Amino acid sequence: MKTHIQRFSFINYFKGENKNYSYWRNRIMLTLIIGYASYYLVRMNFAIAVPFIKTEFSLTNYEVGWIFTLHSLLYGIGKLFNGYLSDRINPRIFMPIGLLLSATVTGLMGLSTSFLCIGALYILNAYFQSMGFPPIARSMVTWFSKKERGSKWALCSTSHQIGGAIIMLFGGAIIHYWNWRMIFILPAIFTTCIAIYLFNRLRGDPATLGLPPIEIYKDESLRNPNESKRVTFRTALNALMKTRSLRYLCIANMCLYVVRMGVFNWAPSFLMEFKGSNLILAGGQTAIYEIAGLFGTIAAGVISDKYFKGERSTFCLLSMVILTIALGLFIVSKPGNVLFDTLFIFIIGAFIYSAQVLAGIASVEVSDKEVAGMANGLLGVFGNIGTAISGLLVGVIVGRFGWNAGLIFFMLAGIVSAWSFYQISQFKNIFRIGVSKWVKQN
Numbered sequence: 001m002k003t004h005i006q007r008f009s010f011i012n013y014f015k016g017e018n019k020n021y022s023y024w025r026n027r028i029m030l031t032l033i034i035g036y037a038s039y040y041l042v043r044m045n046f047a048i049a050v051p052f053i054k055t056e057f058s059l060t061n062y063e064v065g066w067i068f069t070l071h072s073l074l075y076g077i078g079k080l081f082n083g084y085l086s087d088r089i090n091p092r093i094f095m096p097i098g099l100l101l102s103a104t105v106t107g108l109m110g111l112s113t114s115f116l117c118i119g120a121l122y123i124l125n126a127y128f129q130s131m132g133f134p135p136i137a138r139s140m141v142t143w144f145s146k147k148e149r150g151s152k153w154a155l156c157s158t159s160h161q162i163g164g165a166i167i168m169l170f171g172g173a174i175i176h177y178w179n180w181r182m183i184f185i186l187p188a189i190f191t192t193c194i195a196i197y198l199f200n201r202l203r204g205d206p207a208t209l210g211l212p213p214i215e216i217y218k219d220e221s222l223r224n225p226n227e228s229k230r231v232t233f234r235t236a237l238n239a240l241m242k243t244r245s246l247r248y249l250c251i252a253n254m255c256l257y258v259v260r261m262g263v264f265n266w267a268p269s270f271l272m273e274f275k276g277s278n279l280i281l282a283g284g285q286t287a288i289y290e291i292a293g294l295f296g297t298i299a300a301g302v303i304s305d306k307y308f309k310g311e312r313s314t315f316c317l318l319s320m321v322i323l324t325i326a327l328g329l330f331i332v333s334k335p336g337n338v339l340f341d342t343l344f345i346f347i348i349g350a351f352i353y354s355a356q357v358l359a360g361i362a363s364v365e366v367s368d369k370e371v372a373g374m375a376n377g378l379l380g381v382f383g384n385i386g387t388a389i390s391g392l393l394v395g396v397i398v399g400r401f402g403w404n405a406g407l408i409f410f411m412l413a414g415i416v417s418a419w420s421f422y423q424i425s426q427f428k429n430i431f432r433i434g435v436s437k438w439v440k441q442n
Contacts (some may be wrong), residue, residue, distance in 0.1 A: 083377020
């Protein structure tokens with residue numbers, strides 16, 4: 001059997017394969033962005049509906065916190081298993097199926113008349129949501145080379161902010177002009193159509209189109225394709241857990257997600273209860289959080305590629321330090337100071353998302369290509385443990401001690417995340433060997 005390298009003709013490449021490859025890379029990138037943004041339309045709608053669901057069913061923050069926690073735990077577990085499956089199933093099949101199932105469950109949430117049913121469906125939705133990003137992680141390592149992966153991955157990850165911002169901007173208006181149930185039903189109808197679009201536009205790796213591996217296209221070293229091996233779930237998991245850098249990344253990501261999803265899930269509630277914002281303003285400020293993340297994500301990818309030479313952890317460390325300071329300033333700002341509150345939310349969003357996207361890139365770069373999806377899935381497990389912690393524990397803390405205590409808890413999580421990134425960053429080498437010697441080596 002001929003290898004990819006043997007089948008690849010440089011004559012054909014210069015006759016037009018370059019143009020064909022570029023077309024497919026752009027098409028895959030755009031489709032992944034649209035696809036994962038759509039996943040968020042049938043995921044984050046629950047957060048903005050929470051104040052109205054709480055009122056209709058007479059719920060406490062503690063009870064809602066349990067729903068966030070169980071959702072996050074199932075999402076994390078699902079991401080690990082679906083990460084393993086995504087390394088073996090064509091993204092063209094895997095990603096649309098997940099979105100279609102998620103849309104179906106979300107639509108049923110809008111039609112349900114009991115909170116028990118709504119909560120159960122939202123928790124079930126977590127598993128289908130976990131089918132969204134693992135095929136993206138796989139596509140990133142098969143369609144884009146390591147030298148460009150920071151900026152390309154960051155560009156693709158703007159789908160988080162696009163989807164989140166859209167649902168937050170229009171969610172309040174949907175509830176205002178219709179009711180909270182429509183915030184589930186309308187996105188479910190829309191994303192069903194997007195699932196069909198994904199199946200039409202996506203493809204697997206370059207080989208499925210008769211194209212060479214990305215390493216050949218970008219003139220990078222390529223291991224013999226015949227050396228690729230299919231390992232069992234247990235073997236792959238054991239190998240990943242023995243990777244020191246990945247272990248610290250998992251801890252950092254867990255604490256990072258305490259802040260990221262804690263702020264997002266609780267933002268409409270604490271902005272209305274703690275800062276005195278109305279529904280429309282709270283939705284707009286939460287959208288600012290996502291929009292800021294869009295800029296932070298793109299900047300982080302480009303800067304880490306160009307100026308940090310692929311050393312993602314150092315930039316993550318700086319990001320967590322800055323956002324922790326911004327959280328402190330947000331706490332001490334007086335209620336009703338909309339301008340300063342929005343500014344702090346923008347800073348927090350920009351740097352939390354920059355750290356989050358670079359942690360994801362780092363997870364696949366410290367792992368073998370054959371288990372890229374699973375490595376990212378393992379990172380996701382810890383991330384969603386963090387989300388689970390922020391869901392239940394924040395509900396308890398706020399219920400007993402108020403929103404100030406909840407936000408201080410986010411600050412502590414940011415500090416632990418920064419410490420974990422420090423353990424695998426260049427900063428540790430600087431302090432260990434001295435600035436002058438480190439500069440000479442680099």
